[in-house]
Amino acid sequence: MGTGLPGLDCSLADSGVAVYENVHVGLQRRAEVVEQFPGNTQEAVWEMDVDVVDKDGGIDFRGPFVQGKRGNRFLYLSWGTVDSEGRFEMFRRAKLMLGAIAGEIISAAGDPGSRLVGRLNLTGGDGGPLCAAVRPPFISWSIEPRNPKSPR
Numbered sequence: 604m605g606t607g608l609p610g611l612d613c614s615l616a617d618s619g620v621a622v623y624e625n626v627h628v629g630l631q632r633r634a635e636v637v638e639q640f641p642g643n644t645q646e647a648v649w650e651m652d653v654d655v656v657d658k659d660g661g662i663d664f665r666g667p668f669v670q671g672k673r674g675n676r677f678l679y680l681s682w683g684t685v686d687s688e689g690r691f692e693m694f695r696r697a698k699l700m701l702g703a704i705a706g707e708i709i710s711a712a713g714d715p716g717s718r719l720v721g722r723l724n725l726t727g728g729d730g731g732p733l734c735a736a737v738r739p740p741f742i743s744w745s746i747e748p749r750n751p752k753s754p755r
Contacts, residue, residue, distance in 0.1 A: 605640075605647040605680070607724035613642070613731045615695075623684050623694060628725060628732065631679035632667050636691050642682075642732070647725065653678075653701070655709055662709060664701045676701045680725075682732040695734045699723075703738035711746045718749045 605628070614622045626642035630649045640647035654665040664676040671677050677700050683693040699721060712719035723742040727733040733741075 604720060604722050605725040606645070606722070607726045608640070608642050608644055608647065609726040609730065609732050611641060611643045615729065615731045625685045626682060626732065627685050627691065628680055628682050629691070630668060631670065631681045631696070636681045636683065636693065639685070639691065653719075655713065662706070669701070670698075674702065677736070680733070682734070695732050697725075697733045698736045699742060700736050700738045704744045708744050708746060714746075716749050717746050720745050720747050 608628070609626065611626055612622055612624050613626055627639040628642065628647060629636035629639035630651070631637075638649050651668045652666055653669060656663050656665055658673065661674075663673055668678055669676050670679050677698040680697040680699065681693050682695040682697075683691045685691050704719070708719065711717060721742050721744050723733070723737060725733045727735075
C-alpha cells in the first residue's frame with residue numbers, strides 16, 4: 604500500500620526534463636505496467652499472489668510480478684507519464700526488495716487467513732516519485748488478516 608504520492612506533475616532536476624505531466628504509478632508484470640494509479644491519488648493498493656518456495660535450502664519467490672534473479676528478487680513499481688491516448692511511458696522505477704523481508708514475517712504470511720502487506724511513502728527524497736532499491740525502514744512489512752472479499 605502506497606501513500607504520499609508525489610502528484611500528477613513533477614520536475615526532476617537530474618533528469619534534464621523540466622516537468623513530467625500526468626504521472627502515474629503501476630505494478631510491473633514482466634514488461635507490462637498494470638494497475639496504474641494517478642500520481643495525485645490518496646493511496647495506491649496492489650494485490651497479487653507471490654509464491655514462496657524452498658529452493659536448495661533457501662527461500663525463493665515466484666510469480667508473474669516477481670522480477671530479478673534468484674537471491675535478488677523484487678517487485679517493480681514503475682512511474683511514467685500517460686498521454687491523451689492512454690499510453691504509458693516509463694521514466695522511473697522502484698524495486699521493492701523481497702529478500703529484505705524478515706524470515707518470520709514471510710513464514711507467518713503463509714498462515715491460512717493471513718496476507719503480507721507492505722506500506723511505503725511513494726514520494727522520494729528528491730520530492731519526485733520514489734525510486735531505487737527499497738528496503739526497510741523505507742517500506743514496512745507486516746502480516747494482516749486476509750480480506751474475505753478479495754479474490755486472492
